[in-house]
Amino acid sequence: xxxxxxxxxxxxxxxxxxxxxxxxxxxxxxxxxxxxxxxxxxxxxxxxxxxxxxxxxxxxxxxxxxxxxxxxxxxxxxxxxxxxxxxxxxxxxxxxxxxxxxxxxxxxxxxxxxxxxxxxxxxxxxxxxxxxxxxxxxxxxxxxxxxxxxxxxxxxxxxxxxxxxxxxxxxxxxxxxxxxxxxxxxxxxxxxxxxxxxxxxxxxxxxxxxxxxxxxxxxxxxxxxxxxxxxxxxxxxxxxxxxxxxxxxxxxxxxxxxxxxxxxxxxxxxxxxxxxxxxxxxxxxxxxxxxxxxxxxxxxxxxxxxxxxxxxxxxxxxxxxxxxxxxxxxxxxxxxxxxxxxxxxxxxxxxxxxxxxxxxxxxxxxxxxxxxxxxxxxxxxxxxxxxxxxxxxxxxxxxxxxxxxxxxxxxxxxxxxxxxxxxxxxxxxxxxxxxxxxxxxxxx
Amino acid sequence: xxxxxxxxxxxxxxxxxxxxxxxxxxxxxxxxxxxxxxxxxxxxxxxxxxxxxxxxxxxxxxxxxxxxxxxxxxxxxxxxxxxxxxxxxxxxxxxxxxxxxxxxxxxxxxxxxxxxxxxxxxxxxxxxxxxxxxxxxxxxxxxxxxxxxxxxxxxxxxxxxxxxxxxxxxxxxxxxxxxxxxxxxxxxxxxxxxxxxxxxxxxxxxxxxxxx
Numbered sequence: 246x247x248x249x250x251x252x253x254x255x256x257x258x259x260x261x262x263x264x265x266x267x268x269x270x271x272x273x274x275x276x277x278x279x280x281x282x283x284x285x286x287x288x289x290x291x292x293x294x295x296x297x298x299x300x301x302x303x304x305x306x307x308x309x310x311x312x313x314x315x316x317x318x319x320x321x322x323x324x325x326x327x328x329x330x331x332x333x334x335x336x337x338x339x340x341x342x343x344x345x346x347x348x349x350x351x352x353x354x355x356x357x358x359x360x361x362x363x364x365x366x367x368x369x370x371x372x373x374x375x376x377x378x379x380x381x382x383x384x385x386x387x388x389x390x391x392x393x394x395x396x397x398x399x400x401x402x403x404x405x406x407x408x409x410x411x412x413x414x415x416x417x418x419x420x421x422x423x424x425x426x427x428x429x430x431x432x433x434x435x436x437x438x439x440x441x442x443x444x445x446x447x448x449x450x451x452x453x454x455x456x457x458x459x460x461x462x463x464x465x466x467x468x469x470x471x472x473x474x475x476x477x478x479x480x481x482x483x484x485x486x487x488x489x490x491x492x493x494x495x496x497x498x499x500x501x502x503x504x505x506x507x508x509x510x511x512x513x514x515x516x517x518x519x520x521x522x523x524x525x526x527x528x529x530x531x532x533x534x535x536x537x538x539x540x541x542x543x544x545x546x547x548x549x550x551x552x553x554x555x556x557x558x559x560x561x562x563x564x565x566x567x568x569x570x571x572x573x574x575x576x577x578x579x580x581x582x583x584x585x586x587x588x589x590x591x592x593x594x595x596x597x598x599x600x601x602x603x604x605x606x607x608x609x610x611x612x613x614x615x616x617x618x619x620x621x622x623x624x625x626x627x628x629x630x631x632x633x634x635x636x637x638x639x640x641x642x643x644x645x646x647x648x649x650x651x652x653x654x655x656x657x658x659x660x661x662x663x664x665x666x667x668x669x670x671x672x673x674x675x676x677x678x679x680x681x682x683x684x685x686x687x688x689x
Numbered sequence: 690x691x692x693x694x695x696x697x698x699x700x701x702x703x704x705x706x707x708x709x710x711x712x713x714x715x716x717x718x719x720x721x722x723x724x725x726x727x728x729x730x731x732x733x734x735x736x737x738x739x740x741x742x743x744x745x746x747x748x749x750x751x752x753x754x755x756x757x758x759x760x761x762x763x764x765x766x767x768x769x770x771x772x773x774x775x776x777x778x779x780x781x782x783x784x785x786x787x788x789x790x791x792x793x794x795x796x797x798x799x800x801x802x803x804x805x806x807x808x809x810x811x812x813x814x815x816x817x818x819x820x821x822x823x824x825x826x827x828x829x830x831x832x833x834x835x836x837x838x839x840x841x842x843x844x845x846x847x848x849x850x851x852x853x854x855x856x857x858x859x860x861x862x863x864x865x866x867x868x869x870x871x872x873x874x875x876x877x878x879x880x881x882x883x884x885x886x887x888x889x890x891x892x893x894x895x896x897x898x899x900x901x
Contacts, residue, residue, distance in 0.1 A: 258864050264848055293875045296883060297843060300824045305724040307738045309716055312745040319749050320707035616709045
C-alpha cells in the first residue's frame with residue numbers, strides 16, 4: 246500500500262456512494278488510476294453492492310386507511326378552525342409574525358393622541374369658555390399634568406389612570422382600519438400611515454360615521470357630567486403599566502401573556518375593548534384633552550406631532566421590546582395565543598379583509614373540502630359532518646360542494662330530510678355549476 | 690422560496706394547518722422506503738407492517754415534535770429505526786424466554802431463516818434468481834449496527850451524515866460500519882457460492898418472494 250493509500254482508503258466508501266465533493270473525488274480518481282490495490286478494494290465493494298442491488302423491493306400490503314383516519318382526526322383537532330376559522334387562525338399567526346402590524350396602529354394611536362392634545366389648545370382658543378369648562382371638568386376628575394411630562398411618564402401614570410375621555414379611540418380604530426398597507430407590516434407602510442395621520446386636513450365629521458365604529462362608543466361632543474363609563478370594560482378596567490406594545494395585555498404575566506396581549510392589541514382594534522382606547526384612556530388624565538376634540542378637529546400642529554412621533558418611534562426602536570421579541574419567537578408555541586389570534590383576525594377580517602387573508606382562506610377552504618371528499622370516500626360521515634359543520638365559503642361552488650357532500654353523508658346516515666335540505670341548498674347556490682347539478686341529480 | 694411540495698413544507702402544512710392532504714402525501718412518499726428498511730431490519734414482514742403503521746401514527750400525532758432541525762426523512766427513519774430496534778430487543782427477549790420454556794425449538798430457527806422466511810413461490814422461483822434468498826440471508830447475517838447502516842445507505846439512499854443523525858452515532862463510525870458490512874456481505878455471499886460476477890445473470894425477482 247502506498248503512503249497515501251490510507252487516506253484514500255478512508256474515502257473509498259464515500260466514493261462508492263458518490264458522497265465526495267469535487268476535489269476529493271478527483272483526488273481519489275487520480276489515485277485509483279495508479280493504484281491497483283485501492284482499485285481492487287473499490288471493485289470488491291462495488292461487486293458486493295451490485296449483488297445486493299438484486300434484492301427485491303417490498304411493498305407494504307396494508308393500506309393507510311387507519312393512519313389517514315388518525316391523521317384526519319388529528320388534523321381536525323389541530324386545525325379545528327379550518328375553513329373560515331382556520332384562515333382566521335392563520336391570519337392571527339400572520340399578525341403574530343408581524344409585530345409591526347400591531348405596533349404601527351399603536352404608534353398611530355399615540356400620534357393621534359398628540360394631535361388631539363395639540364388640537365385641544367386650538368379648540369380652547371376657538372370655543373373659549375365652553376372648552377375651558379369642559380377642560381375644567383376633566384381636570385377636576387384627574388389633576389392636569391403638563392403634557393410633556395405626560396409623554397415621558399405615561400407608562401407610570403397609566404397605572405392609576407382608569408378613566409378619561411376616549412375621544413380618539415375611534416380615530417385610532419378607523420386609522421388602523423384604513424391603512425391596508427399596514428397589514429403588510431412594512432416600514433414603508435408605517436411611514437405612509439403616519440404621513441396620512443399628520444396631514445393637516447381635518448377629518449370630515451361624517452367620515453367616522455361611515456366607518457363601522459359603533460355609535461355607542463363615540464363620545465358626544467360635550468359629554469355628560471359622568472365619566473365615559475359607558476365605553477365598556479375598558480373604562481373601568483385598571484390598565485397595567487408597560488410599554489406601548491404590551492399595554493393591551495391584561496392581567497396575564499410572563500411572555501405568553503405578553504404575546505397574548507400583543508395579539509389582543511390587534512384584535513381589539515375593532516372589538517371592544519380596544520387597547521388603543523385603553524391607551525388613550527390611560528394617557529388622557531395626563532392630557533386634558535376635551536372629549537370633543539376629534540369631531541371638531543382643526544389642522545394639527547405638525548411640529549408637536551413630529552416630536553411626539555419621533556419620540557415614540559425612538560422609544561420603540563431603541564429599547565429592545567421583550568414583548569415584541571417574545572411575541573415572534575414564541576408565536577408558534579404559545580397555544581394560548583391561538584384563541585386570541587382568532588379573535589383578532591375575526592374582528593379584522595370582518596371589517597377589512599386583506600387580499601392575502603382571502604387567498605389563504607380560500608386555500609384552507611379547499612383543503613377542508615379535499616379532506617371532506619376523502620372522508621366521504623371512506624364513508625366517515627359523522628367526521629365529515631363535523632368537519633363541515635362550520636364551513637363557510639364565499640365561493641359559490643365550494644359552498645355548493647360542501648352542501649352536496651353533507652347531503653351525501655346525511656343520505657347515507659338515513660337523515661333524508663336533512664339530506665334533501667343540503668342538496669337543495671347546493672342546487673340553489675350553484676344553479677348552473679356542477680355541484681348544483683350533482684345535488685339535483687342526487688335529489689332525484 | 691422553498692418548494693411547497695418538499696417534505697418539510699408538507700409537514701409544516703399538516704403541523705400548522707391540520708392539512709390532512711399534506712400528511713397523506715408524506716405517507717405516500719415515504720411508506721415504501723420505510724417499510725423496506727423496517728422489514729429488512731427486523732426480518733418479518735407482518736411485524737414490519739405493524740411498525741410502519743406505528744411510524745405513521747407517530748407522524749400523525751407527534752408532528753408537533755418535529756422542529757425542523759432534521760429533515761423529515763431523517764425524522765421518520767429515526768422513528769422507524771428506534772421502533773425496529775425495540776422490536777428486535779423484544780424478539781430477543783421472546784426468544785430467550787421461549788428457549789427457557791420450550792427447549793431449543795425457537796432458537797433452532799436461526800435469524801437468517803426467519804428473515805428469509807418462506808421460499809419463493811415456485812412459479813416465481815423458476816424465473817427469478819435463486820440468489821435472492823441468499824442475499825436476504827447475507828443481510829440477516831450482518832450485526833444489527835451494520836445492518837441498519839447498510840439498509841439505510843444502500844436501499845433507502847440515506848447519506849452517511851443523515852444515518853449518523855438517525856442512529857445517534859458519529860459519521861466516521863457509520864462509514865466504518867458500512868465498510869465492515871460490505872465485507873461481511875461479500876464473505877457471506879462467497880460462502881453461499883455467490884460472487885459478484887453472478888449478479889450479472891440474476892433476473893428480476895418478484896418482490897413478495899423475499900419475506901413471509
